[in-house]
Structure formats: C-alpha cells, structure tokens
C-alpha cells in the first residue's frame with residue numbers, strides 16, 4: 359500500500375539501526391521454541407505460530423495499557439517487524455492486562471508537556487494508526503476488556519473485532535467527554551466501520567458502549583464468553599486466511615486508501631493542529647478535571 363511504503367522507511371531505518379533496541383537494553387530478537395517464535399520489547403509481547411503464520415500481539419503495559427510515547431514506539435516497531443516477515447499473514451491484537459484492552463491515549467502525555475513533546479507524541483499516534491489501518495496482514499482485535507478512545511481506535515483499525523461478552527466492558531470514542539475532539543482520521547475510521555450517522559451520534563455524545571450495545575451498533579462484529587475470546591479470534595483468523603492474500607489485500611487497500619492518503623497528505627498540518635489545540639489553557643484544564651475525576655472515583 360502507498361501509505362505503508364511511506365511509513366516503512368522511517369520505522370525500518372530505526373529498526374535496522376537498532377536505536378530502539380539499544381534504548382531498551384538489547385535487541386528484541388525472536389526466541390524459538392518448537393513451532394513457536396516470540397519476542398518482547400517490554401510493553402508488548404509477540405508470539406508467532408510458524409505453522410499457521412499467525413502472530414498474537416499482547417499489550418502488557420499495566421495498569422491500563424495506556425498509549426504513551428514508549429508504548430506507541432514499541433507497538434509500531436513490533437508491527438513493522440511482523441509486516442516485513444513474509445511468513446506472517448495474520449495478526450491477533452489483544453491484551454495481557456486483565457479486564458482492559460487499552461485505556462487509549464495516555465492522558466499524562468497530553469498534559470503539562472512541551473510543544474515538542476506533544477508533536478513527537480502525536481506523530482507516534484499517527485504512525486500507529488497508519489501502520490495498523492494500512493497493514494497488509496489480516497488483523498483481528500480480540501477485545502478482552504474495556505477500550506475507550508485510542509483503544510477503540512486500535513480495535514477499529516483491525517479487519518474484524520471479537521469482544522468479551524461482559525456488559526462491564528465498554529468501547530467507544532469518548533473524546534468529547536474529556537473536552538477534547540477526535541481528529542478527522544479517528545472519525546474516518548469510525549465512519550468506515552459503522553457509517554456516518556452512527557458516527558456522528560457516537561462522537562458528539564462521546565458515547566461508550568457496553569459490549570452488547572457495541573455489537574448492536576456494529577462497533578464489534580461478534581461477542582463470545584470471556585474465556586473464548588482468543589479461540590474465537592483464532593477460528594475467525596483461519597476463515598480470513600482462506601481468502602487469497604493478494605485479492606484480500608487489494609480489496610482492503612481499495613476500502614482504506616482514501617482515508618490513509620488523507621492523513622499522509624496533511625500529516626504535518628495535523629501535528630500542528632494537535633499541538634495548538636492541546637496546549638490551550640482551557641483544554642489543559644479540561645484534561646486535569648477529567649484525570650482528577652478518574653482518581654476520585656476510587
């Protein structure tokens with residue numbers, strides 16, 4: 359895909375230079391065990407089944423898998439590593455943290471930091487989206503917990519979503535509830551999944567949907583009991599992998615390329631927009647109030 363080509367160069371350069379690995383105290387090399395390969399960069403564990411060509415990526419950044427700059431960098435590099443591995447055809451994205459898929463963007467990365475930090479953070483968020491939404495692999499989200507905002511975006515980037523059938527787990531783009539705004543590419547991703555009107559309702563209200571409602575709304579494709587999420591994802595994956603790769607990939611590209619091209623064309627403007635928005639005093643105040651509320655609910 360065009361966007362993939364643009365993106366691959368920077369992440370691959372970092373991957374090959376080993377800059378990221380050195381920073382983490384050593385290269386994230388594959389460990390082999392029978393038909394399994396695995397690597398971990400700290401916040402992400404990847405296990406690959408060589409017999410099926412399916413990798414399972416587990417987010418393991420307790421307490422809530424929030425997407426901070428380190429996490430996003432590890433995520434993009436891990437994804438790139440799988441993308442360039444020709445033996446890997448499918449990716450199941452899930453969480454190793456009990457009851458949480460991902461709490462979305464780390465709010466502390468958007469509060470009280472320099473404009474340079476905000477810009478680097480937002481570039482990393484964009485990169486995560488460009489890589490996951492534009493992946494050539496079959497991507498299935500095994501949503502085994504709550505998934506607000508950026509966590510929901512990650513799930514929406516996948517080709518298919520299976521969620522644990524537990525009404526305590528909720529998913530949605532709740533940005534307006536924080537007093538912030540989902541950018542156009544979050545909105546486009548949701549429109550491409552549930553349509554324009556449902557997205558407008560959902561985004562304006564900052565709605566979080568408990569699993570059964572998320573299914574009705576089309577935000578997820580299937581609900582299964584909590585202990586069956588991984589096996590259901592594996593079963594769905596084998597169905598998806600029965601389709602010839604080239605035909606499926608071209609179809610995926612046809613569906614997603616307009617949205618991807620849109621961000622690629624205005625990446626720098628989108629970063630500048632984010633920095634000027636997030637650094638406003640009124641927005642900082644809203645985020646502070648939201649964080650205080652989160653801590654008080656305990």
Ligand SMILES: CCCCC/C=C\CCCC/C=C/C(=O)SCCNC(=O)CCNC(=O)[C@H](O)C(C)(C)COP(=O)(O)OP(=O)(O)OC[C@H]1O[C@@H](n2cnc3c(N)ncnc32)[C@H](O)[C@@H]1OP(=O)(O)O
Nearest residue numbers: 421424461462463464465466504506507508539541635652
């Ligand atoms: C006009 C154009 C504008 C263009 C762009 C401009 C704007 C930018 C848009 C930015 C888009 C943003 C996307 C996002 O993802 S924002 C993040 C949204 N996330 C949330 O609202 C999630 C909040 N968290 C929760 O609802 C819950 O924590 C939970 C995930 C359901 C888990 O609940 P529970 O198991 O009860 O855990 P706790 O609430 O006790 O949380 C544990 C500790 O984790 C901290 N926490 C939680 N979420 C986050 C987070 N997202 N970031 C940072 N930290 C988080 C929480 O405070 C607890 O910390 P503590 O133990 O120190 O108290």
